[in-house]
Amino acid sequence: MTSHSDLLGIMFYGAAVALLLIGLYTMLTRRHLIRVLLGLTLVEAGVNLALVAAGFRPEAAAPILGPGAAPAMVDPVPQALILTAIVIGVGILAFALSLVVRIHRTYGSVDLQVIGERLASDPDGTGSEIRRRAP
C-alpha cells in the first residue's frame, strides 16, 4: 500500500509542479497578452492541484456523509480552500482580460513588444498621440 500511495503522490505532486512550470514558462516567454493570461491560469491550476492533493488520505472517501457508518474521509479543508481559490482566480482573470481589452483599445496591439515600442514613443503616456497617428 505504501508504494502505491507513494506512486500516487509522485503523480499528483509531479502533475501539479509540471502545470505550474508550464504556466510560468508560458508567462515568461510568450509576448501575446492573452497567452500570458493562459499561462497564469495554468499556474493557478497547478497550485490548486497541489493543495487538493495535500488533503489526500489513503483508502478514504469524499467528505460527504452517507447513510450508515462514516468511513475514513479525506481532508475537507483544502477542498473548501480550492473552491475559494478558483472563484478568486476567475475574478482576477476577468479583471486582467478587461485590462487587456483596454490596452488593445489604447495601443492597438496585444503584443508586449509592440506595446513597449509604442509606449516608448508615447509622449504623454495616455495613448492619445498613438491613436491620432493610427490610420
Added chain:
Amino acid sequence: MRGRDLAALLFLAGLGALLASVMAELGFGNPPLRAGGPILEQSPSQVGAANIVTSVVLAYRGMDTLVELTILFTAATAAGMVLGQGTRAGRSQSPAGFILSTAADALFPFLLVLGAYIILHGHLTPGGGFQGGTILAVAFFLPLLAQPNAGIDERITTWVEGSAGAAFLLIALAGLAGDGFMAPFPGGELGELLSAGSLPVLYLALGLKVGAELAGLMGRLLTEDEA
C-alpha cells in the same frame, strides 16, 4: 528570443527542483494538516450538512466566503470601471449560426434546472452556490453568444446581485442572535433536502449573486465595442 528562452528554462529547472524537494518533505497522504480531523468529527453535530466541504465553506470559514464574495464584487466592479460604459450602438455584431442559436435556446431551461439543482443540493452532494451560480450564468450567456446584439440587461443583474448579497449579509447578521456573526442555525435531519439550517439559504443567495455577477461580467466583456 533564444537567450530569453534559455534563461526561462534555467530558472524553471531550479524552481522545479526546489518545489520537488519541498513536496518530497511534505509527504503524500499524511501531510501536517490538523484542522481537517476535528472538523470531520464535529461537523455532523455542529452544522449538520452531509457535504462537509459545504460546512467548511459556509460555517467554519463563512467569514472567508463573505470576504471572497467581496473580492469577486471588487473584481467585477474594477473590470466595469476599466472597460467603461459600452457603446453598443456603434457597431453591430453579426448573430451566430443556426447550431449555436438553436442549442442556446434548447439548453436554456435545462441549464436553469441544473444550476438550481446544484445550488439547492450544495449541502448534500458535491456542488453549491459557486458551481451552480456559474451554470446559471452560462444559461444566460449562451443566448448572448448566439445573439450578441441582444445584450444582458444590467439593471436586472445588478438588482439580483445586490439583493442576493444583502440577503447573504442579513442571514449572517441573524447569526448574531445565536452564536455570533455568520454562525449557522443547525436544524433538520442530516441528508434531507431541508437540513443544515441556514446553509441552503446562504448557498442560494450566494449562487444568485455569483450567477448574476458572472453573467454581467461576461456580457460586458462580450459586448465590449472596439474603439
